[in-house]
Amino acid sequence: xxxxxxxxxxxxxxxxxxxxxxxxxxxxxxxxxxxxxxxxxxxxxxxxxxxxxxxxxxxxxxxxxxxxxxxxxxxxxxxxxxxxxxxxxxxxxxxxxxxxxxxxxxxxxxxxxxxxxxxxxxxxxxxxxxxxxxxxxxxxxxxxxxxxxxxxxxxxxxxxxxxxxxxxxxxxxxxxxxxxxxxxxxxxxxxxxxxxxxxxxxxxxxxxxxxxxxxxxxxxxxxxxxxxxxxxxxxxxxxxxxxxxxxxxxxxxxxxxxxxxxxxxxxxxxxxxxxxxxxxxxxxxxxxxxxxxxxxxxxxxxxxxxxxxxxxxxxxxxxxxxxxxxxxxxxxxxxxxxxxxxxxxxxxxxxxxxxxxxxxxxxxxxxxxxxxxxxxxxxxxxxxxxxxxxxxxxxxxxxxxxxxxxxxxxxxxxxxxxxxxxxxxxxxxxxxxxxxxxxxxxxxxxxxxxxxxxxxxxxxxxxxxxxxxxxxxxxxxxx
Numbered sequence: 001x002x003x004x005x006x007x008x009x010x011x012x013x014x015x016x017x018x019x020x021x022x023x024x025x026x027x028x029x030x031x032x033x034x035x036x037x038x039x040x041x042x043x044x045x046x047x048x049x050x051x052x053x054x055x056x057x058x059x060x061x062x063x064x065x066x067x068x069x070x071x072x073x074x075x076x077x078x079x080x081x082x083x084x085x086x087x088x089x090x091x092x093x094x095x096x097x098x099x100x101x102x103x104x105x106x107x108x109x110x111x112x113x114x115x116x117x118x119x120x121x122x123x124x125x126x127x128x129x130x131x132x133x134x135x136x137x138x139x140x141x142x143x144x145x146x147x148x149x150x151x152x153x154x155x156x157x158x159x160x161x162x163x164x165x166x167x168x169x170x171x172x173x174x175x176x177x178x179x180x181x182x183x184x185x186x187x188x189x190x191x192x193x194x195x196x197x198x199x200x201x202x203x204x205x206x207x208x209x210x211x212x213x214x215x216x217x218x219x220x221x222x223x224x225x226x227x228x229x230x231x232x233x234x235x236x237x238x239x240x241x242x243x244x245x246x247x248x249x250x251x252x253x254x255x256x257x258x259x260x261x262x263x264x265x266x267x268x269x270x271x272x273x274x275x276x277x278x279x280x281x282x283x284x285x286x287x288x289x290x291x292x293x294x295x296x297x298x299x300x301x302x303x304x305x306x307x308x309x310x311x312x313x314x315x316x317x318x319x320x321x322x323x324x325x326x327x328x329x330x331x332x333x334x335x336x337x338x339x340x341x342x343x344x345x346x347x348x349x350x351x352x353x354x355x356x357x358x359x360x361x362x363x364x365x366x367x368x369x370x371x372x373x374x375x376x377x378x379x380x381x382x383x384x385x386x387x388x389x390x391x392x393x394x395x396x397x398x399x400x401x402x403x404x405x406x407x408x409x410x411x412x413x414x415x416x417x418x419x420x421x422x423x424x425x426x427x428x429x430x431x432x433x434x435x436x437x438x439x440x441x442x443x444x445x446x447x448x449x450x451x452x453x454x455x456x457x458x459x460x461x462x463x464x465x466x467x468x469x470x471x472x473x474x475x476x477x478x479x
Contacts, residue, residue, distance in 0.1 A: 044112045051105040052398035057098055059353050092161040100154035107147030114140035126449040127458050128471035135478070146188060153185040193310020197303050199478075204299040206440035213288040213433060220429040221285065224278040231271040238267035280425045287412050288433060294409050295441065298476050309352040363401040365394035374408040410472035413437060418468075419460025435459070441475040 072088040075081070117140060120133035210216070242260040366373060368382075369390035375381035385393065393399075401407075415423050416434035423431070435456070438444060445455035458464050 040112070040116075044109060044116070047105055047109045047112070049398055051102060051109055054098070054102040054105065056397070057102075059357075089161045093158055096154050096157035096161060100151055100158065103147055103150045103154055107144055107151060110140045110143040110147055114144055126454075128443070128448060128464065128467045130449060131443065131447050132467075132471045132474055135474070139478075142192070146185070146192070149185050149188060153182055157182070190310045193306040196306045197310070200299045200302045200306070203440065203442065204296055204303070207292060207295050207299070207437065210292060210433065210436055210440060213285050213292065216433060217281070217285050217288075217429060220427055221278070221281055224274070224281050224427075228271070228274040228278045231267070231274040235264070235267040235271040238264040277425070277427075281427055281430065284416060284426055284430045288416055288430065288437070291409050291412050291416075292437060294405075295437070295476055298406075302477075305352055305355070357397065360397065360401065361394040363404045364396065364399065365390045367401055367403050368393045371403065374403055374405055376408075376411060406473050406476055407469065409476060410469045413472050414459070414465065414468050417459055418465075419456065421460045422462060422465065438472070441472065443471055443475050 072084060072091075075084065114137050117133040117137035121130055121137055124130040124133060238260070242257070242264045245256040245260040368385040369387065371384055372381040413434060416426060417431060417438055418426075419431070426434075445452045448455055448458070450458070459468065
């Protein structure tokens with residue numbers, strides 16, 4: 001199954017690259033810098049698609065095949081069953097080869113992505129686009145290093161299993177080296193998860209410090225309510241004056257009535273505007289409260305996922321240590337502790353992977369089946385897809401959600417924090433609170449390399465709205 005899927009994906013990728021190369025050559029007669037850039041982008045996209053096609057098999061291998069192989073290997077060692085040991089080694093070679101192919105493809109994709117974002121960060125010297133590209137370059141760069149180390153670990157695992165198949169004399173040395181490599185990469189991933197947990201916890205604390213918007217904005221709402229009441233009284237008094245002038249007999253009656261009508265109309269307009277300002281402020285408070293709760297929930301969810309995933313990697317690292325010690329002392333896989341730890345670690349990592357996959361599939365389903373749910377305000381949502389079409393879209397695991405809850409929350413935050421050019425009716429107090437949330441989300445002036453006034457200016461620039469929304473959505477999801 002692994003061979004057929006891998007070969008099909010590779011063949012399709014190579015064919016697309018060849019077709020693209022022929023088309024570009026025929027159209028341009030040469031490779032311009034822009035054509036080369038497009039060529040690299042297409043290569044990166046195809047490699048990414050190739051990797052994502054392999055990920056379901058990779059998940060199966062890590063979650064089921066590898067720990068099962070460890071169990072059979074341990075059983076074969078206890079029972080001195082050479083046939084079972086040979087079969088488990090052959091299966092282990094296949095599993096490690098699949099893992100290596102996926103890891104190597106991911107390493108190349110991450111490296112290309114890191115390079116691209118480094119160039120984007122230099123291109124955008126300041127602002128949201130600069131910060132987003134710089135952060136992604138650092139993240140993808142770290143993923144590239146870890147991926148390269150992981151590829152080395154899987155290469156050692158292949159060597160270990162091959163020595164078992166060949167009944168080589170140095171099988172114990174290969175098993176010990178594989179255990180050390182597995183322990184090292186598991187430790188690195190566990191440490192990275194710990195750092196991510198720390199960053200997410202820090203962001204959660206900063207958001208929590210902002211307080212409940214209903215309490216923070218209580219004074220501003222009280223002042224707006226008082227202004228509305230005064231405007232209502234002024235309107236009532238203007239209508240009383242109008243009645244008195246209407247009943248007045250004598251010279252100048254029409255002129256007095258005309259003036260009273262103008263005064264009543266002006267007072268009524270002011271009362272209506274004051275009521276609308278209060279209602280708009282109350283709605284903004286509800287929106288800010290909603291996005292703050294969402295931001296906190298996202299950080300708590302990230303902490304939970306990283307704790308489970310990082311814990312799984314740490315357990316797998318312990319399993320690698322046990323394997324290395326057992327290989328150097330009591331023989332290959334003769335200790336069931338290594339098998340148990342490997343199974344437990346794989347179970348934790350598999351659980352997190354399945355959770356992420358299910359959540360992503362659910363979001364893709366909602367994106368096309370309920371497009372009105374998270375559609376931008378004032379925009380006509382796309383036509384809802386049928387249940388069958390939505391399920392088919394949900395299974396396209398290589399596609400990212402582009403119109404989901406996170407993007408909708410990012411739009412809400414930007415609308416609250418933007419200036420008068422974008423959110424004219426938002427109060428200054430509310431705008432300040434929304435900008436404090438941006439700072440808590442690590443999207444403040446210092447992160448963008450800007451002075452506070454210039455940073456506020458980018459928020460109020462309609463041309464930079466899409467970049468800001470993408471930046472906020474990214475910060476909501478990361479620690």
